[in-house]
Amino acid sequence: MTTPTSLFTAFNLGPLELANRIVMAPMTRSRSTQPGDVPNAGMATYYAQRASAGLIVSEATQISPQGKGYSFTPGVYSAEQVAGWRQVTDAVHAQGGRIFLQLWHVGRMSHASFHADSQPVAPSALRADAQVWVVGDDGVGRMVEVSAPRALSESDILAVVEDYRIAARHAREAGFDGVEIHAGNGYLIDQFLRTTSNTRDDAYGGSRENRIRFLLAVASAVAGEIGAHRTGVRLAPYITARGMDCPDVIPTILQAAKALDALGIAYLHLAEADWDDAPQIPEPFRHQLRRDFSGAIIVAGRYTLERGQALLDAGLVDLVAFGRPFVANPDFPARLKNGWPMADFDGSQLFGGTELGYSNYPAYQ
Template identity: 55%
Template sequence: MNNALFQPIQLGKLSLNNRIVMPPMTRSRSTQPGNVPNEMMAEYYAQRASAGLIVTEGTQISVMGQGYAWTPGIYSAEQIAGWQKVTKAVHAQNGTIFAQLWHVGRVSHPDNIGGQQPISSSALKAENVKVFVDNGNEPGFVDVVVAREMTKADIQHVIGEYRQAALNAIEAGFDGIELHAANGYLINQFIDSEANNRTDEYGGSIENRLRFLGEVVAAMTQAIGADRVGVRLAPFTSLNGTVDATPIDTYIAAAVLLNSLNVVYIHVAEVDWDDAPETPTVFKDTVRDVYKGVLIYAGRYNGENGSQAIDAGVADMIGFGRPFVSNPDLVNRIKHNYPLASHNPETLFGGAERGYTDYPEYSPS
């Protein structure tokens, strides 16, 4: 069978061996204190380096950018040195790895950000959203709090943090970065109409709500080159309380904007629960028309429908999330139609090697 997932592809100046993407997945294994990437994380990513492209778990760009306990950062010298272990291990296996840069905005709690109040586009609370904290007593989930509306000075400051994080990622040895503009986090809180009630140039119209996204991307591409910057969007999810009134119009406009900024890829996170609606065909077709870079889709894909999406011209690469948790050799399993192992949900977040680096490769009997 001629599976399109195994065709090589050019991503900017990078030549990738296949079109399989390991997308970002929070695993909360960084070393404490300091949220520092470690040798265990290096082994985990190196085990999965046969993917055409790895995108790391979200890594916060600042203290204020952190939403959950034990997630790694990319703003301190120790964190950059930790990520260097990861990139070195992946490159030793001939892999390609981008860092996902993350600011959670209002999806946080003072216990995770040094006692400060979270910031967002608007002074709103993400309803029915909890985050994981480790406040020194008993780690566990707590409700998020009402955010503080960002001032113009705050906006410029955070744009600077994103720019510096992109430079830090290159210093850490990454091949590029992915801006996390999805799943209800800070940039998504500006984009989606129901999370943004600003009345200045960052709120109201679609153009205004996309302004922060555009300014962040422009700062990062100016710092490290557009051929090393990708962006993740989630047009039709309502994760962490962000909802847009006109998602097709809003996110097609986002694709037009990102095309004008020459980002190397757009990574669309589709809704992936069992009975979720399909992403509208008109959206996929229009994005393909208006955006000329590499298009990645991640959601309910397997080897067969992923290959079909590429053959149909809808996607250029396909992300496989949870299957990569328990199948470090997922690329080989898809290639040979080997069965997939199931992951242990109890060991997804936090802990040590169990349920992280101890999943075996498939051995044909």
Template identity: 50%
Template sequence: MSRTKNLLNPLNVGPLTLANRVLMAPMTRSRSAQPGDVPTALNAQYYGQRASAGLLISEGMPISPGAKGYAYTPGIYTEAQQLGWKKVVDEVHDNGGLIAAQLWHVGRISHHSVLPQGQLPLAPSAIRAKAKTFAFDLQGSPAMVDCDTPLALSDDGIAAVVQEFVQAALWAREAGFDLVELQGANGFLLEQFLSVTTNQRTDRYGGSLENRARFVLEVVDAVAAAVGAERVGIRLSPWCPPSVNDMDFSIEAQEITLYLAEALSARGIAYLHLSEWPGVQYPSGFRAQLRELFNGAIFVCGGYQQTSAQDILVQGLADAVAFGKPFIANPDLPQRFVCNAELAQPDGNTFYGGDARGYTDYPALASLS
């Protein structure tokens, strides 16, 4: 794998060659056709506008009706959704880009109003998150509501979720996605199994570090068997703070992340994507250990600017950097980096839900000159 230390140089990831190392981070934007949470031509336009990224990582896609936790998020579990995503992928490819599908199960970060009738969220243990999610209130209006207490997954339930990840990965590849990314970060289901604060099981999925990592590796193994390990990435967020979905992933965070890195490297997956948080400092030496243990590409994401992104590449501690908010208001972000152009600022009022305003109406740099 090429380790050229320049943000604007190509990078080999799995079977792909990325045009640059400026990636678009996965960002929930809550815009889909209803009913059915189907991607639309507007979504295709949005992703197509940003196709100059080395790799676009899609917003999280619920892998099944029971995996959903937020209103209006486009899924990947029906034929209509798959056809909608195919339009998105085709637009990205027509504009010369590459795109990964982020496969998402929210676990306990959910509310019955966005789940099939009679269902409750599922999690490793029946521990309610002291957090809110974007669902529907008692009047049926979109609102931030308290998460419900989840049901603890049975062994059969765990096996069923693994197969949901597999089916979603197959549908994503059939829709043309170049890679699939497993959402194992930010307090959602995979990370809930890793943390002792959310996983209090006493069976083979709980207790020891190895047991808590078992579900994640079972998902990776099953998805890799279905679509090829070289097409699979995973997002992790060690030291995810309690402010993020009531997740305290600090106990054994270093040990379990390095354990996973070595296990994932042995499986030959394409990349490991770290979601970082402002004010959370990684322990000294952690990044170097991660680099030593994982031989695929390492992506980082979380508040990076052009200079800090370049710096971590120069240090050899990451291969590419994903940007979130900068890509919202700067659809041609790599070109702006080339030109050292001033970046436009996004309108936070239009991040979630709505129409083209604050979504596809940010102009490219060329149109401003």
């Protein structure tokens, strides 16, 4: 077997030199201060502890109140939120780390309680087969069925694109090294990409060109605000949960990748299924994506050192993202490199709560 070494070597992501090719994947932890969904000092501690990753991609962060779908997730649309995120980026940079903010609009993956008019929005008025985490009046968080959405008008769509642009500007003001546009996992942009969730008959629906139009508008707006070299996009080609099993999604995503390559964005980040018997991404798709996209490619989805290194050796990816291992192992890269034992996380403490199960996991002794 190839000696696994390149995962721990430096990598240039646009103008940024990353210390290694290990990415901390975005993970929702729902620890923001209420009211206002404001990032806080506890979050700064949590991310700074994990700054030995070559790149941290923050938890998904709503670009507007309309974009919210889960309780206690942070935003990046208010002055208080921007100031809160500045604490986080300062703490990460003080440890020598790099961090991108993941920009998020959940679309129909939301609940009426988050919206003044009691309705989430979506490309089409189709309810998702899914649940979201909502804290009730009793202070207890529960998974509840999503609410029925209303379809966005064309003027609504333009307003959402502008929300993304402003969010990118706020990310820059908060000190982030770049942003990642969340276009996967059944959220708003992914909903536009798939025929199962997008039944529009206007310029944003029908053909592949039309279904990728919203993604490209968002990417263009964000890149125009902070630079394409500081812009990434997360896609989930083979994840079909939440009513997203579209028969045309793979050619649609490959067409989108070509168009994003023409924009010159820094990377594509593939969210892969991470359950026990999940389907593996076919190798022909990986080769085609590498031909269609000249920027960096990140993969995430229950990777081991060996699986990630094999794709690096094959030249099919440039960085490998790890999620859950970072929860209980703040020094995950060192543990991986040295073969030190990994700690297990407390699943009951993943969403909401205090520093317990969040920033109280120790480094390896």
